[in-house]
Amino acid sequence: MTLPGPPANVRRTRVVIIGAGPAGVTAAATLARHGVTPIVIDEAAKPGGQIYRQPPDGAARPPREIYGFDAAKATRIHGLFKDLQSAAKIDYRSQTLVWNITRNEQRFRLDLLHNGVQATLDADKIILATGAVDRALPFPGWVLPGVFTLGAAQIALKSQGVAIGRRVALIGAGPLLPLLVNQYLAVGIKPVAALDVAPFIAKLRAFGGLAAQPATLLKGAYYTARAAALGCAITSNVRSIRALGDSRVTGLAYATADGKTHEIACDGIAASFGLRSESQLADLAGCRFEFDNASRQWQPLRDRVGRSSVSGVYIAGDGAAIGGADVAELAGEQAALALLDDGGTPTSVERRHTLDRALRRQSRFRRALESAYPFPAHLVANIPDGLIICRCEGITAGQLRDSIARRHPTDVNRLKAFSRLGMGRCQGRMCGHVGAELLAAHAGCGIVEAGRLRAQPPIKPIPLTSALATEVSS
């Protein structure tokens, strides 16, 4: 079916925001305030994104129970979005996946999937606010039932009111770990282990920079202290981890900095090591990327206000660089103001300066946070050959090393062609960065030379049957 649009000369600029987390919501509100009605697309059923994720109907609980300290912020973001919706200031498309973006002369074409039906949508300008996913790293036993990411352990609580076990071990390298320990304590589950793979000394050294956001620093310190007070102190500088069990997790073995190994019984493990930006759509839109050493990941290039290297594409929030929810809110507004400015709509210079100052303060904090939780290189340095790296197809480290030794791939995309790493359903989200680490280590090249897996449409699986029904609106 083709929905006829108005003739091009009278057509208004169509702005599409992808993502309804804090970045997408504030971007939408900013555009709406300036008389622009954006289309807001999100794969999830309800707005809020990761941190302010809303449970499905039937699983609702009071905001204070779900979001803790962040309840007021969550309620504000949800309320803001609801107001925009009821005033028809936005066109919200929930449960809609954007699985491809192509450039079409001066416009962009988005491929969508909603309820198993495909559609395309043309856009003049796009704000990408696609957020992040947990950075997974493989360890022995990580594919066993009962091993999840930290984010998953939180989503289980927030969105489903379920815990990942009764005896739960939590492992991380970032601020999500102390938060999650507290969230599990709050529902009456005392984690049997809370392990941080970053050294404690790194946190002490980063203290000065962390003080740039005293409230956030305090919250983190509070979570850590409270966990310890309740008998669940976080062990720093953990050197290696291994999930034990045959058909499901029954225990965890880990080594501490003093060279001792420990074994505990548990029925659930949550482990992930920071976050990675969901930047596949930026890649497909043609945006340039650069490698960020501090967070050890590729990021789409953008200027101070969120313009990508492609005219008409703006990027905000965790999808651009990991910054957390408060940064996402500020950056969403800033990108929307830049978009308006570029289109000739007057915006407040004063407000733009305020945002700029706030974001600069935040970025000092972020840099400090990154040095407090450096990339746990020791976890990928000694990956045994038998370990599965690709969860989708069961490709092992040994198979990858073999491909590297025999065929000398020059970058991770060649390694993909030779080994299938990153060709599975997750499109390399869980393994692409690990493949690059293995390649760099084995070939003796730098991680930058190992490159990044290029995004391929569809960025998430689309059922074959959905190709049958196609709707077009332009």
Next chain:
Amino acid sequence: MTAQFKQNQQTHGAALLVRIKPRTSALVRFTIDGRPATAHIGDTILTALLLNQAHVRDFEFGGSQRAGFCLMGACQDCWVRLRSGPRVRACTALIEETMAICTEGRAV
């Protein structure tokens, strides 16, 4: 149902997930590989499965089983087949009355 539930637990292992609070929403009856099971409105298919047993699906590249990983639609490690035909991502799709879920064999 209780007897059936006990039998499910014996043959398919106890649940992987734990409810932190009883759910008051309506009960949903569905089946796992033909065996009757229950969940509540608002549960995802993954929650519904993992409150009844310890896996979501067979892993198609080996003799093992998987139980999801990210719970946010990123890892794609939780696709299951419905007996009615479609394949669904268990961590993002909600359980519905009379759903017949197949956890065996290749899902995608």
